[in-house]
Amino acid sequence: MTTEQIPPPQRLLMGPGPTNADPRVLRAMSAPLVGQYDPAMTGYMNETMELYRQAFRTRNQATLLVDGTSGAGIEAALVSLNEPGDRVLVPIFGRFGHLPKEIAGRCGAEVHVREVEWGQVFTPSAIERAIAATRPKLLALVQGDTSTTMNQPLEEIGQICRRLGVLFYTDVTATLGGNVFEMDLWGLDAATSGLQKCLAGPSGSSPVSLSPRAAEVVNGRRHVEAGIADGSAPVGTRIASNYFDLAMIMDYWGQARLNHHTEATSMLYAARECARLLAAEGIDNAVARHRLHGEAMLAGLRGMGLEVFGDVVHKMNNVVAVRIPDGVDGDAARTALLEDYGIEIGTSFGPLHGKVWRIGTMGYNARKDAVMPTLAAMEQMLRSAGAAVVAGGGTGAAREIYQDARLPAGARA
Amino acid sequence: MTTEQIPPPQRLLMGPGPTNADPRVLRAMSAPLVGQYDPAMTGYMNETMELYRQAFRTRNQATLLVDGTSGAGIEAALVSLNEPGDRVLVPIFGRFGHLPKEIAGRCGAEVHVREVEWGQVFTPSAIERAIAATRPKLLALVQGDTSTTMNQPLEEIGQICRRLGVLFYTDVTATLGGNVFEMDLWGLDAATSGLQKCLAGPSGSSPVSLSPRAAEVVNGRRHVEAGIADGSAPVGTRIASNYFDLAMIMDYWGQARLNHHTEATSMLYAARECARLLAAEGIDNAVARHRLHGEAMLAGLRGMGLEVFGDVVHKMNNVVAVRIPDGVDGDAARTALLEDYGIEIGTSFGPLHGKVWRIGTMGYNARKDAVMPTLAAMEQMLRSAGAAVVAGGGTGAAREIYQDARLPAGARA
Incomplete structure (x- = not known):
């Protein structure tokens, strides 16, 4: 058997972790x-x-x-x-x-x-x-x-x-x-x-x-x-x-x-x-950054027409769960997102398996240019899977969050 | 506190592991x-x-x-x-x-x-x-x-x-x-x-x-x-x-x-x-490589005038223990070897602590150009510490092993 040096594909890991x-x-x-x-x-x-x-x-x-x-x-x-x-x-x-x-x-x-x-x-x-x-x-x-x-x-x-x-x-x-x-x-x-x-x-x-x-x-x-x-x-x-x-x-x-x-x-x-x-970033800045990109992702997913799972008041900054639309095969859609766009989102455990996807914005991926491509790709993925989706609704809602927001001076992005 | 990016010093790790x-x-x-x-x-x-x-x-x-x-x-x-x-x-x-x-x-x-x-x-x-x-x-x-x-x-x-x-x-x-x-x-x-x-x-x-x-x-x-x-x-x-x-x-x-x-x-x-x-190297080749460089190190340490510890017939290929010469402070000599030559050799546990050094030739460091510098530096270190040492005896004895030896075609070095 000849095995090659590690040649990992480029993935944007937007699940609940591990992240890039x-x-x-x-x-x-x-x-x-x-x-x-x-x-x-x-x-x-x-x-x-x-x-x-x-x-x-x-x-x-x-x-x-x-x-x-x-x-x-x-x-x-x-x-x-x-x-x-x-x-x-x-x-x-x-x-x-x-x-x-x-x-x-x-x-x-x-x-x-x-x-x-x-x-x-x-x-x-x-x-x-x-x-x-x-x-x-x-x-x-x-x-x-x-x-x-x-x-x-x-x-x-x-x-x-x-x-x-x-x-x-x-x-x-x-x-x-x-x-x-x-x-x-x-x-x-x-x-x-x-x-x-x-x-x-x-x-x-x-x-x-x-x-x-x-x-x-x-x-x-x-x-x-x-x-x-x-x-x-x-x-x-x-x-x-x-x-x-x-x-x-x-x-x-x-x-x-x-x-x-x-x-x-x-x-x-x-x-x-x-x-x-x-x-170096400062913990307060890092938390503010996670809050901002988490809010943008949340707004984007809602703007696309998806329903958020759980008590949003107590949601972590870095992950959100959305209900998989009726008629959509959650795992097949995730696979399509990975294969066509190189973007990973998360499945769920136990009672939530097959019912929600989990989408993360954390660590290195708590960035606008990770949030926006994910929303753009998810819109296309949902449309392909036959779900009702608001065209441009995801990125539009996220962009509004970003326009209104201002990160502390030290935060990374 | 400002902490820098990892800037490790270059070390040649010739102890009992970890190795480079x-x-x-x-x-x-x-x-x-x-x-x-x-x-x-x-x-x-x-x-x-x-x-x-x-x-x-x-x-x-x-x-x-x-x-x-x-x-x-x-x-x-x-x-x-x-x-x-x-x-x-x-x-x-x-x-x-x-x-x-x-x-x-x-x-x-x-x-x-x-x-x-x-x-x-x-x-x-x-x-x-x-x-x-x-x-x-x-x-x-x-x-x-x-x-x-x-x-x-x-x-x-x-x-x-x-x-x-x-x-x-x-x-x-x-x-x-x-x-x-x-x-x-x-x-x-x-x-x-x-x-x-x-x-x-x-x-x-x-x-x-x-x-x-x-x-x-x-x-x-x-x-x-x-x-x-x-x-x-x-x-x-x-x-x-x-x-x-x-x-x-x-x-x-x-x-x-x-x-x-x-x-x-x-x-x-x-x-x-x-x-x-x-x-890729082949396990038999890798073992032969460790055997060769282990033998060279063993011969070199003996050629320098050091006494080997333990039943040499059952010695592992990749590590050898030598008695610290009388009058030499083992830990001070190890520190000098690290500071002056960037080479690490090993101390010992329990009943052998202070009595023997352990010297490894393993993994990436089972190489001639790791063995020879170690022997050369140890000769100088021993001389500085006031021990009797055969000038050129270490590298000379190792070189004889290398001259007589032939590694299998696939072995790395």
Whole structure:
């Protein structure tokens, strides 16, 4: 078999993520490697920690990368914080709430769930009632769930958790860098993310931050691997995973530099560059940019005659779901859009599969010249599929948003 | 804070890995992303499976990548194959034997260990006696342990395992592509690897292969995540990790393409290119190349007057350990080599720390023009550190090896 060098087709990725990486992130990944304890490498690690403190809006010392996709960060947080038998409360408002439920269950936690209909979010008082009823050690609540496009308000929930003595964890994979998130101000104890959404990188590295309170819980279960260092006896219930043991991962990223794994150097280069670009743009500017292009996409899709799914007031800036018009085969239409226009939009999970498409405007693709071609192509695609569509309605409505809007000076596009 | 674009220093990485990546692998990683279910992407996934079947020398359908460093593959194999209470036998001949012991213990397995002195390997009969005494479900045996440079012979052990009904797992992170490995011929049930040693890639992706027998064990514990697909009830004891659930990962890489994670696209590009380059060179040629340059390095270090650590008959092709001469501060000398010559050699773990350096010749750096500069620089470094050294003895002895040797026509250098 002769296999060629990677020759990927040019795609404009306008689904719910992964999205196209910023070319500067791709370039960073092609930089030469250095050794894992090279002063250059440990310097990059320290810079990366500081850059993600800025991204998460936190002063948490324990801000680092877990080597794996965003699910790796979620599992690391949950397996390190929860001991078997601990109670965990998971409010679920889409597919990505099922994930912490599932992971916490596999850790042996006693998992309690609350659910709202897909397309809705929880009120703070509903969360408070659920905490009062279940008395969990940890609340695991996704911020943005791309399966429904909903952005769960978190502002008031940290205070509730502090008052009731509950650790508060959130997954910000889908939201970080494109929606307001304030780790310290909102009282979060743990947050995990990924690069492939608003951060404009590839999947494969998971930024994680732990509050001092959460780090203390994890360090209470510290247990150094035999063969690495002697003299420190295990304390607390040993964490059920070696790879996801955040106590050991903190030792690797901290002063001790105890070997735990060989850091995925190229992915670290990518993660560093993602956060560097975010810091250079300014987080507020990046959020404003995602809001603008998200509004343009929303207006464009409506202007074309499509119906938006879910509670638009709580929609994430970076993704929108629209109902597939009657009579249109959603997957066939998506395939046509990919083959004829090189543009990818997203299908859906579970109860929404076949009913809605999900369209993203995030990271490098939160740009006018990504939004406008997508709307133009979708109009043609819908017409070909036999759907009623307002000619020029999509791009026209988006253009009106752009005419009225003004981005902050520092925002990228 | 203003942080610059990644500006890594040029390093020649001659430690036990990570090593410099082949420039073609770095280039592959900078290719544009495609969507995770794009026909191009699923095509790359299928090609990657086939390329790693060639690398592992197997026909196993279940040959795929786990998204993480090599430890991720190890943990995925052990947590997916072992249920709590299962007996696991771990023969330990260096640091990397402690790792499966530790991981299997965290999975709740009843772990039995055997140990030989660092620098030695196990005989097949010693393994057979240990199996007879402990009756494990699984034998976990590292092939090459860079902490001691030993290459554990595996040829006869698969037969023993089959006869005694034991699953046979090995970690080939440090050996694959540079030392003979025959997954099917030797009767392995599971093997896991990494890219950062002989495969000339960065850390961050772990190729894994499961025999049909091992895949059956894993699939006996299959449990599909809620919110993804309905109708398939869990069977067997649920795997204690979601991220490392090889049953779900097989579904993602298989026909079903059930969403489990968002594949780390750039790392997949890297993994594919590593195995593509290996296939293009030919595995036998690649092993011969590693053997030649390993021999040249060994001869050169001895020619300089250094004493080699461990049982040289069982030394891996790609790494050698030498005793640090009396009176030389090993870490200070390594630092001088890095700062003055841009060359990195390795320190050591546990009982060998401060006693030996480890020097690698692997992947892209299994080349004459990596070996010779390293020997030349080490002579100067040793002289500066006040050690007795044979002037010109290192490069002279290596040159003799190169003069006598002839690489197969297809080998790279």
